[in-house]
Amino acid sequence: MSEGTLYxxxxxxxxxxxxxxxxxxxxxxLHLIHEVTSPQAFGMLRxxxxxxxxxxxxxxxxxxxxxxxxxxxxxxxDAAEEMMSELEENVREAGIDFSDPTSGDQGIVHxxxxxQGLTQPGKTIVCGDSHTSTHGAFGALAFGIGTSQxxxxxxxxxxxxxxxxxxxxxxxxxxxxxxxxxxxILEIIRRLGTEGGVGYVYEYAGSAxxxxxxxxxxxxxxxxxxxxxxAGYVNPDETxxxxxxxxxxxxxxxxxxxxxxxxxxxxxxxSDAEYDDVVTIDADELEPVVTWGTTPGQGIGITEPIPxxxxxxxxxQDTARRxxxxxxxxxxxTMEGYEIxxxxxxxxxxxxxxxxxxxxxxxxxxxxxxxxRALVVPGSQRVQRTAEEEGLKDVFEEAGFEWRNAGxxxxxxxxEDQLEGxxxxxxxxxxxxxxxxxxxxxxxxxxxxxxxxxAAIEGEVTxxxxxxxxxxx
Amino acid sequence: xxxxxxxxxxxEQASGRTPASRDAEVREIRTDGGDDVEIxxxxxxxxxxxxxxxxxxxxxxxxxxxxxxxxTFDGLGEFAFFDLRFDENxxxxxxxxxxxxxxxxxxxxxxxxFGCGSSREHAPQALMRWGIDALxxxxxxxxxxxNCLALGIPTVTADSETIExxxxxxxxxxxxxxxxxxxxxxxxxxxxxxxxxxxxxxxKALVEGVWDTTALMKANAGEVRKTAEExxxxxxxxxPEAE
Numbered sequence: 001m002s003e004g005t006l007y008x009x010x011x012x013x014x015x016x017x018x019x020x021x022x023x024x025x026x027x028x029x030l031h032l033i034h035e036v037t038s039p040q041a042f043g044m045l046r047x048x049x050x051x052x053x054x055x056x057x058x059x060x061x062x063x064x065x066x067x068x069x070x071x072x073x074x075x076x077x078d079a080a081e082e083m084m085s086e087l088e089e090n091v092r093e094a095g096i097d098f099s100d101p102t103s104g105d106q107g108i109v110h111x112x113x114x115x116q117g118l119t120q121p122g123k124t125i126v127c128g129d130s131h132t133s134t135h136g137a138f139g140a141l142a143f144g145i146g147t148s149q150x151x152x153x154x155x156x157x158x159x160x161x162x163x164x165x166x167x168x169x170x171x172x173x174x175x176x177x178x179x180x181x182x183x184x185i186l187e188i189i190r191r192l193g194t195e196g197g198v199g200y201v202y203e204y205a206g207s208a209x210x211x212x213x214x215x216x217x218x219x220x221x222x223x224x225x226x227x228x229x230x231a232g233y234v235n236p237d238e239t240x241x242x243x244x245x246x247x248x249x250x251x252x253x254x255x256x257x258x259x260x261x262x263x264x265x266x267x268x269x270x271s272d273a274e275y276d277d278v279v280t281i282d283a284d285e286l287e288p289v290v291t292w293g294t295t296p297g298q299g300i301g302i303t304e305p306i307p308x309x310x311x312x313x314x315x316x317q318d319t320a321r322r323x324x325x326x327x328x329x330x331x332x333x334t335m336e337g338y339e340i341x342x343x344x345x346x347x348x349x350x351x352x353x354x355x356x357x358x359x360x361x362x363x364x365x366x367x368x369x370x371x372x373r374a375l376v377v378p379g380s381q382r383v384q385r386t387a388e389e390e391g392l393k394d395v396f397e398e399a400g401f402e403w404r405n406a407g408x409x410x411x412x413x414x415x416e417d418q419l420e421g422x423x424x425x426x427x428x429x430x431x432x433x434x435x436x437x438x439x440x441x442x443x444x445x446x447x448x449x450x451x452x453x454x455a456a457i458e459g460e461v462t463x464x465x466x467x468x469x470x471x472x473x
Numbered sequence: 474x475x476x477x478x479x480x481x482x483x484x485e486q487a488s489g490r491t492p493a494s495r496d497a498e499v500r501e502i503r504t505d506g507g508d509d510v511e512i513x514x515x516x517x518x519x520x521x522x523x524x525x526x527x528x529x530x531x532x533x534x535x536x537x538x539x540x541x542x543x544x545t546f547d548g549l550g551e552f553a554f555f556d557l558r559f560d561e562n563x564x565x566x567x568x569x570x571x572x573x574x575x576x577x578x579x580x581x582x583x584x585x586x587f588g589c590g591s592s593r594e595h596a597p598q599a600l601m602r603w604g605i606d607a608l609x610x611x612x613x614x615x616x617x618x619x620n621c622l623a624l625g626i627p628t629v630t631a632d633s634e635t636i637e638x639x640x641x642x643x644x645x646x647x648x649x650x651x652x653x654x655x656x657x658x659x660x661x662x663x664x665x666x667x668x669x670x671x672x673x674x675x676x677k678a679l680v681e682g683v684w685d686t687t688a689l690m691k692a693n694a695g696e697v698r699k700t701a702e703e704x705x706x707x708x709x710x711x712x713p714e715a716e
Contacts, residue, residue: 013703013704014700014704015700016690016693016696016697016700017693017696019683019686019689019690020677020681020683020689021674021677021678021681021683021684021686022673022674022677023674023678023686025690025693025697027697027700027701027704029704029706029707036541036542036593037592037593037594039544039545040544040545040546040594043544043545048687050687050691053694053697053713054701054711054712054713056708056710056711057707057711064538065542077542079542079543080542082544083542083543083544086544120706122706123706128592128594129591129592130590130591130592130616132592144592144616145592145616145619146592146593146594146597146616146619146620146623147546147594147595147598147620148594148620148623148624148685149619149620149623151687152686152687152690155687155690155691156687156690156691156693156694156697157697157701158690158693158697160686160689160690162672162674194529194586194589195529195585195586195589195612195614198586198612198614198615199615225590225616228586228589228614228615230615230616259705260705260706263705263706295529295531295589315528315585315633316528318527318528319527319528319529322527412533412538412591413538413539414538414539414541414542431531431533431590433531433533433534433590434533434534434556435533435534435537435556436533436538438538438539440537440556440561441561
């Protein structure tokens with residue numbers, strides 16, 4: 001078993017007791033809730049005549065069903081309106097803070113927590129959403145839970161959980177041009193498999209991780225779950241502290257920063273910490289990664305050929321065959337030139353300011369391909385405002401992108417933003433499952449935001465490094 | 474395009490079963506207070522099987538997100554595997570859930586990494602409301618398995634060869650009884666008993682009837698407060714007063 005890691009230390013600080021099941025009862029420092037997975041949990045509380053135990057440590061937002069075009073109430077779609085109303089009533093009754101769209105603070109739950117300083121090192125953070133692993137970028141222990149567990153957390157402020165093993169993933173070296181944090185995590189999932197992380201928590205370390213900003217670290221931790229690991233984290237450092245200083249919480253309570261810093265430092269993994277497994281990855285070798293199939297583990301470098309199913313390990317062959325049939329790709333070809341109908345720049349993986357900035361740099365002075373429907377959906381209202389102030393909205397709109405309001409949008413197609421028929425989508429999101437983006441025949445190709453921008457311009461999967469220079473007059 | 478309600482109607486007609494009636498049978502825990510919830514022990518599950526083949530069957534396939542625009546889990550059963558069961562014209566596709574011979578099955582036999590993807594409890598809820606009481610598979614995604622446990626549904630594992638044999642047997646014996654002994658970690662079928670694995674905490678929780686953890690943990694409220702008080706980031710105002 002691991003020893004002296006951030007995971008061990010945060011676990012120990014939050015452990016209340018060991019339950020008769022052998023599971024530990026863990027205190028939850030921050031419980032984030034949204035409209036899709038929480039209403040049933042509030043219903044269960046009512047059935048049992050229970051109240052929310054720690055409302056002050058609970059924070060709500062609306063993201064999954066929120067329309068990204070017309071947000072006036074009531075929402076056009078009755079079901080969306082009902083879910084929103086239900087959430088409003090639940091948080092009002094329980095006295096839970098709610099970053100609703102009128103607050104200017106609304107957004108995808110994994111974007112707003114870090115923005116507001118709710119996400120902090122050494123906290124245990126849970127949410128009824130598998131991408132809660134995102135918050136691990138700050139050195140928090142963060143993971144997704146189901147609705148019955150949401151009930152547990154609401155009712156008791158705690159969670160029954162089994163301790164997992166820790167795998168250190170050391171990424172050393174420097175990321176080349178056009179290569180991003182997204183490519184690092186897609187590469188990790190490709191190498192270790194979609195179930196390689198089951199039973200593990202991932203600690204991301206090494207010079208390539210340390211040199212990433214918080215947004216890049218969030219993109220990596222975000223997709224831990226795609227590799228089977230329920231949580232992933234990065235040890236907090238100066239980059240983390242710089243971010244925290246600028247957040248609402250520490251702007252409003254500057255004294256807390258100095259007060260909490262020793263705690264943050266104390267939970268960093270020891271230099272002689274013991275891990276259950278260590279994996280190393282050379283960042284210099286990486287190129288932009290794109291998926292060719294229907295699991296996030298089915299990725300390849302943009303210049304690499306699509307593998308033949310029979311070349312893969314036996315247990316992966318069947319899935320690969322079905323995936324290639326669905327995606328209509330042939331082994332031996334690269335993904336370059338794969339025709340694209342839709343591009344989606346958004347999601348809790350890649351819809352933060354630097355993601356939009358990098359994509360805008362590619363887009364500036366160019367035009368979206370005639371056959372492409374291109375969407376930009378900022379991760380939060382704050383990202384949206386800042387991007388608009390910086391002129392990014394203009395860059396995207398002038399190129400022919402639609403500029404939307406914040407939400408989960410086409411990542412999972414729960415609002416009106418969906419693929420139609422067998423459309424192919426170059427997407428900065430996290431899942432390429434069949435049906436994920438709203439159409440069961442839809443085809444999703446995961447990639448980094450710059451690559452999404454390049455695909456929008458060219459109308460096909462394109463190596464962003466090969467885009468022709470924009471000729472300025 | 475037809476509305477989801479119409480679609481669901483067609484799904485009922487198509488499958489010839491009425492998932493709503495199943496819903497009524499679903500184990501529900503209703504009590505007047507948090508302290509006297511009675512949680513059934515799940516040490517033994519039996520029923521006929523249904524093979525669901527393929528690795529990496531994700532939660533979007535088990536229950537597509539568009540069916541999650543609801544504030545209760547009631548009625549989700551009919552949407553289980555919806556896109557795998559119906560084509561765009563709502564015609565039936567080949568899927569075990571559409572086959573007459575598996576309509577009464579309650580034990581799913583699956584392959585590797587079943588339930589990967591989203592944390593949506595809607596996935597096991599949909600399966601449970603369809604009529605599934607237990608799953609046997611090569612491996613399960615963690616959040617999915619945790620969600621199953623929270624519903625009292627065992628997710629037991631065996632190696633890929635064993636699973637394949639079991640799937641073949643179920644195919645050949647759609648009415649054949651599978652008996653899962655959670656405590657002994659065995660599955661008995663066709664006169665044969667094989668060893669399977671049940672995660673230690675899951676086994677304890679199911680066998681001792683402590684898989685619904687709310688009451689269990691609520692009883693420790695004092696210790697929870699103490700843990701909270703010792704955490705530097707938890708403000709005093711956030712900690713509730715002792716009851």
